[in-house]
Amino acid sequence: MEYEPIIGLEVHAQLLTKSKIFCGCSTQFGVEPNSHTCPVCMGMPGVLPVLNKKVVEYTMKMALATHCRINEVCNFARKNYFYPDLPKGYQISQYASPLAEHGYVDIELNGGRKKIGITRIHMEEDAGKLLHDEHTPSSYVDMNRTGVPLIEIVSEPDMRSAEEATAYLKRLHEILVYLEICDGNMEEGSFRCDANVSIRLKGETAFGTRTELKNMNSFRNVQRALEYEIRRQEYLLASGGEVVQETKLWDDAQGATYSMRGKEEAHDYRYFPDPDLVPVVIDGRWIEEVRETLPELPLEKRERFIQEYQIPPYDAGVLTSSRVLADYFEEVAKLSGKPKAASNWIMGEILRFLNEEKRDITSCPILPQSLSELIQLIEDGTISGKMAKDIFEDMYTTGKGPQQIIEEKGLVQITDEEILKKAIEEVLAANPVQAEQYRGGKEKIFGYFVGQVMKVTRGKANPALVNDLLKKMLAGS
C-alpha cells in the first residue's frame, strides 16, 4: 500500500517595524527584560490599542507578492486564552475577516514547478517570553516581545512531501526577506513554522486525521520533523493503528516528535470582534501605492538574470538568493561589462571569503566598483589571473582598490618583449641540460621553463607572451 502525505503550513513572521503593533514601544531585540514595555503592551487597566499603519502596509506587500486578494474591509478579533506571556488574557488577531486571502506561490522542485495555495494572511500581535526555572517551581515573564507585529500566513494543504514543504517555506522566507519586511531569523524566532500533517492512501480524496507539529526552528528541522512524522503515521496505519489528532513537538536532539505532556485542553478561544479597534478599509488606490513600492521578486529576478546576463540557472539561483547579493552582482556585471566573470568571482572568491568569516554580502569589504576594476584589469591583460587572485586577497583584507595595490606592490604585468627575452635567456643559460632534453623531444618540461621565467620575473610576466617567446627561443631561433 502506498501512502500520500498531505501537508499544510502555518508561518508566523515578525514584521520589521520600528515600533510595536499597538503602541510606541521599540521592537528591538536583546535589551533588558521588560524594558521595552508600556501600559498598553503590558495590558494595564484602562489602556487602548492603536494600530501601526506600517503593519498594514507590510502585510499588504506580502499579500501582493503572494498573489492574494486584499479584502476591502478587515477587522481585528480577540482570541481569548490565559497564559502568563499574554498580558491581556487575549491576543489581538484577525479571525472572520483577515487582510488577505486566496493567494499562491510557485515552488520549483526537480526542475518542475508547482503552485502552493495560500488560504489567508492576517495581522496579529506576538506574545511575551516565558523562561522556566529548572530548580524552583517558577517561570519568569519578559514582555519585551509582547505586541511585536506578526503576520500569519496559512497555506492550503497542498504539499505532498517534506521536500515540497521545505521548498514552500524557503520561498516564503525568500519573499519576506526580499520585501524587507522580516529579517527571517529562524533561530531567534522571527520566522516560525507549524505544520499540519496527515497521510492517506494514494488515490483517496478524503483527508486522514492530522497532527500539528511545532518547535521546528530551522529549515532542516522542518524537513526532518515532517519526514519523521510521515513515517510514524505510515507505520501506525500499516500496522493497523490509528493517528490521534494532537499537537506534537519536534525534539531536535532525539530526532523524533513527541506528544505534549498531560492532556491537551480543548481550544475554545471565544473569538469576537475587538471593540477597541475599528475596521481597516483598503481601497484600490492604497493597494496601487503599495504595489509601486514592491521590489522585483526573487523568481522574476532569477529569470531575468538568466536571460539578460546569459548565466546558468544555478548561478542565477545563488546570485538572487538575497536582494543585496543580486544588486551587488548586477552592479559588477554592469560596470565591468563581463557578467559571466562577475558571476564567477562572486560565486567563487567573494562568497568563499565571506562564508569563512560567517559574514554576508552587506559587510563585504570589496565594493562592486573595485571588483569590476579587477575584472577589467584581467581582461585587458594588465594582470594575470594568478596575480588577480593575490590582489583580490589584498583587496579583501585591506579594502583597497586593485589599482592601488598594483601600484604599491609594483605588480603590473610585464609585457615588454625585450625584458621578457632577457629573462628567458637568463633561464636558458642557467639550465642548459634541461634545454637539451627539451630539444631532444622531452616537451613535457616546457612548463618547467615557464615556471622559471615567472620566478625570475616574480610572477609579473604575461604568461601568454612568455609561452610564445619561450617556444621560439627554445626552438633556437
Next chain:
Amino acid sequence: MELNQLTIHELHELITKREVSSTQIVQSVFKRIETVEKDIHSYVTLMKERAFAAAADADKRIREGDITPMTGIPVALKDVLCTKGIRTTCGSRILHNYIPPYDATVVEKLKAAGAVFTGKVNMDEFAMGSSTETSCFGITRNPWDLKRIPGGSSGGSAAAVAADECIASLGSDTGGSIRQPAALCGVVGMKPTYGRVSRFGLVAFASSLDQIGPFTKDVEDCAIMMNVIAGYDSRDSTSVPLDVPDYTAFLSRGIDGWTVGIPREYFIEGIDPEVMEAMKSTIAVIEGLGAKCVEISLPHTGYCLAVYYIIAPAEASSNLARYDGVKYGFRAGDGRDLLEMYKKTRSAGFGAEVKRRIMIGTYALSSGYYDAYYKKASQVRGLIKGDFEKAFTQCDVILTPTSPTPAFTIGEKMDDPLQMYLSDIFTISANLAGIPGISVPCGFTRRGLPIGAQFLAGHFEEGKLIQMASAYEKNANLEKRRPNL
C-alpha cells in the same frame, strides 16, 4: 451658603472677582467630607494633600490671570479612571492596591484646565451594578435617605455631588451608570455620544458601550465640564475626530418650535406612579416653552435589556481576563501550579456579580453558542440603533423617565439579578445605539426622593440635550431642596 454648596459657574465668578481662592473652596469641601462622609461613604480614596497642593497651584495661576472656567474647582473622580500615582481600584479586591503609572485622558484634560481632584469615589465593582452595593470598600448611601442606595454604578460620583462633597464629578456609563444615579440623587448627569470623550484610561467594562461623563449640580456646569472632557484623542481608536462645539453656547437658546418624542414603549406598567406623575408635569413644562410633544415608537425597546445582558458580559469576560495575578493587583498565594494560582486569584479577587457576568459572557462566546447569543444580540443591536435613527427624523429629542423607580432600599434587589438589571431598562438603549443622554432632576416623591427625566438625542447632539435640559431647568420652578444630613 457654604462654598461647597455652590456650582462651578458660581465659584468661577467669585474666583474671577478674587473674592474666594481655590484653597478656601477646597477647605470648605474637605470640611464637608469630614462631616458627612461617615454617613454617605462616597469616597474610597481621599487626595487631601494633593488637593491642597493643586489648589495652591491654581491660586497662583489665578493671580497670574491664567484662568479657565475649571481653575481651582474641586472635582471627584470615579475610581474607574486611572490616576498616575493614585490607587485605582474599580471597587474590586483584585485591584485593591493597583497604582497606575499614567493618567486617563480626561484626568489629564481636567488637570490642564486647572481642576483640583478631591479623591476617588465609590462604585459597583468594575461598574457592574445599579446600586453601588458591590464595591469591596462597602456601600455608598443616598444623601436623600441613608437607608437607600444612591444608584449605580457611579453611586459615589452622584452622592458626592448631591451631598456637596465636591463641586462636580466624573463617572462612567455603560448601561445607565451615570444617568440612573444622577436621577436617584437629584443631580445632572450626562452620558455623551460614544466616541465623544476619550476612553483612554477608563478601566474597561464593556468597551463598545462605556463612555465617561460628568455629574454636576446644574445644566450649565454640565456644559462647562463637557467643554473640557470632550474631543478627539489619538490614543483611543474609537474616539471621533470631530470638532467640539462650545456647549455653554446652547444654554439660553430655548426650545420654541421643537418636537419632543415621547416613546410609547417607555411608558409602561411597572413605572412608579410618582415617576409617571413627574413625567406628566415635565411634559407640561416643555409644552409651555413652545415645544410640541409627540408620541413616537421605538419598536425594539423590549429587547434592549436582553441584548445588553449578552453584549456587556461578553465584552467584560474578555476585558477582565487581564486580572490574573501576574502583573498587578491581588494574587491568592501560589497554589500548586499556574492554573491553581489563576483560579484562586480570580475567584477570591472578584465579587459575585462580576463573576456572574464573566460566566454569562464566557458562555455566550463559547464554542457553539456564539451565533445564538453574541451574534444574535449584535444583530438586534443594529435594529435598536435603526429605531433611533428613524425616530430622530421625527423629533429633536426624546423624553423618557431615567429610572422606573426612585431610589430603592439597601439590599432590596441584591438577591435577584434580573430585578436589579431592570433598574436600567430606560437607560440601556442609549448605550446600545451610541447616542447621548442626560438626566435632569424633575421633582421629588412625597417621601422626598429625587426623580430624574432623561432626554436623548442623535449622535453628537449633546448641544441639543444641553439646550433642552437648560430650558427645562430654568422654567420647571422645582422646589430648591438640599438633602438633610
Next chain:
Amino acid sequence: MKITRAEVEYVAHLARLEFSEDEKEKFTFQLNNILAYVDMLNQVDTTDIEPVSHAIALNNAFREDVVEDSLNPELSLANAPEARGPFFRVPKVIE
C-alpha cells in the same frame, strides 16, 4: 434548563474561576434565569441584518511607526504581586 451544571463547570474553567458546590448550584439557577430571559431575542427576525459591534462607524484609525519612550522598567514591575529581578515571577507552568 438552558445550561447544565457540567456546562457551568466547563465555562468556569474557561474563565479561570472556581466555585463551591453551593455556588455552582446557585449560578446554574441564576444563569438559567438570565438565559431564559434573553431567549426573547429568538422572536426577532434578524435575517440579513448586519451585526453591530461599534456604535459609531469609524475606520482606519492609525498611528505612524514611530518609537516612543517605554515605561521605566521599575514602574512596569511596580505593581507586580511578585517580581524577581527584571521579571514577573509566576508559579511553574505545567503543560
